[in-house]
Amino acid sequence: MHVDMDAFFASVEQRGNPWLRGRPIAVSGSGWRSVVTSASYQARPFGISAGMPVAQAMRLCPALIRVEGNSDKYVETSEQVIALLREVTPLVEVASIDECYLDITGSLRLFGGAEALARRVKARIREEVGLACSVGVAPNKLMAKLASGLSKPDGLLRLTAEELPAWLEHLPVTELCGIGPRLGAALTAMGVRTCAELSRVPVAALTARFGIVGRHLHEMARGVDSTPVVPTEERPDAKSVGHTLTLDQDLHDREPMRRHLFRLAEEVARRLRKGRYAGRTVTVMVRYADFVTWSRQTTLEAPLDEGLAIYDAARRVFDGLRLRPLGVRLLGVTVSHLVHARDQLPLLPSLQRRRASVQAMDAVNDRYGEFTLTRATLLQMETRTRPISPSWRPLA
Ligand SMILES: [Mg+2]
Structure with a gap:
């Protein structure tokens, strides 16, 4: 079974604000150069869809209401949905913040068959979370995803092997x-x-x-797919923490891009430490003015959770990239291959001092807000990065 929330971010916003209901809205980052991350169903007849620059969406639909996204809200709602799905079966694979695959083979008898189970899931998400979703039921993941897509919005479609x-x-x-x-x-x-x-x-x-x-x-x-539903908690390698930044103007020079990467690395590091994680693989993403996106990564021996170390790795990757002559509109840094970080003091005194300074900065920023205390290199930089949401997965 594939469960896909309908226009997830936009629906969460409409749920929380009656005035937005029934209206064309687009959730996006802040700033005019950001892109639409989710469009309400009222906005879609205008041709507005996720990934479209906000300026273009506004041209297509001047009445469009822009809502600045709030990832905490979406993560919280997503966790609520996932918890509910886990009551149906422990075999829940979280594919993204608004999509899950469930292996319901073992739950069919208990719930009176696939369709009864799917209807019940939809009803509970509607009643307890206040949102609509589309559900596909099929012999495998590929076909279940197809079925949920074909049934949108607020649909339920079961495809049997014979059909x-x-x-x-x-x-x-x-x-x-x-x-x-x-x-x-x-x-x-x-x-x-x-x-x-x-x-x-x-x-x-x-x-x-x-x-x-x-x-x-x-x-x-032929509709054949033998990949199993892998419960998310059994797949720690799939976890990652990433941030992206849509630049206020396209950049051509490496030096300002490096500074942005540093800032992104600091933010990723901060989130890693908050979740008590460290990761070995550092990925750099570069999106050009024509939206072509490149990403390259490096895997290190020891897991990292400090901004400077993550930046060092990101910079090596970045410096090895031969940039296209087009301007760059978005940068991203992601750390994956996460492990639970042990709070162990490093052996070398120089590293101990660095660790102590990071901890002191965390303590100040916990209390007075992000980047209250920061590195001089990062002063006076734009502050509008956002977590990479499509790849978001629960950390716990
Ligand atoms: Mg969806």
Whole structure:
């Protein structure tokens, strides 16, 4: 079963403010250069969707109401939904802040079948959380996700194994999770538009063109997916803490970009320490003016939770990137491969002093607000970073 909250961030905002209900709203970061992270269903007929720059959305719908996002609110609501889903089965895989996969095989008898169970989940989320979601039930994750998508908004769709071929016959391949616009275009160039057409292409032709992905595509076209639902708490490697920053203007020079990376590293480090985590993999994300996004990472031997150390790693990655001549509009830093940090004093005196200063800064900032005490390099910098929400996963 795949549970997908409808227009999640926008719906949370509408839930909390009656005046926003029934109106076209867009949740975004602050500033005119930010992008829409969630659009209400009233905004969608205007062509507004997630990922679109706010300025463009405002041109499409001048009556659009902009709401600055509040990730704490969304995280809290998401945790509420996840807790409710875990009452149905312990096998809940949190795919993102507003999407979960559930293996309900063992719960069917107790709840009187898949549809009764799905209806009950929808009703409880509606009553206890006050939000609408769409639910797909199918023999595997790929098809369950397809079903929830087809049933939106506020829908419920069950696809049985017998019905799958009929559903896939005319379905555009790009409706399948994992086949994005680029892969879709490559397939169109091969004369393949629907799943049925894709399933008729010999595997050899697909692997010749797409490598290992080719075999996977062949299976997807037939609705085959054998990946299990992996409960999130059993997959610590999937956890990450990241922040992004949409720049006020496109940057071309590396030096100011490095300073932004430093600030992002400090913020990520701060969140890691709050959650008592440290991580070994540091990923840098660069999004260009044309929205093409690159990310590169490095994995270190020891887990990190200090801004300076994370920045050192991020800077090495960044300096190794050959930037395209286009301006850069967004930067991001993510730390993954998290472990629970032990509060152990480092052995070297120089590192002990550094640790003590970090702890002193944390104590001040806990009390007086983020960046009350900061590094001189970071003074007078813009402060509008935000946590990377699509990849958010619960830390506990
Ligand atoms: Mg959703």
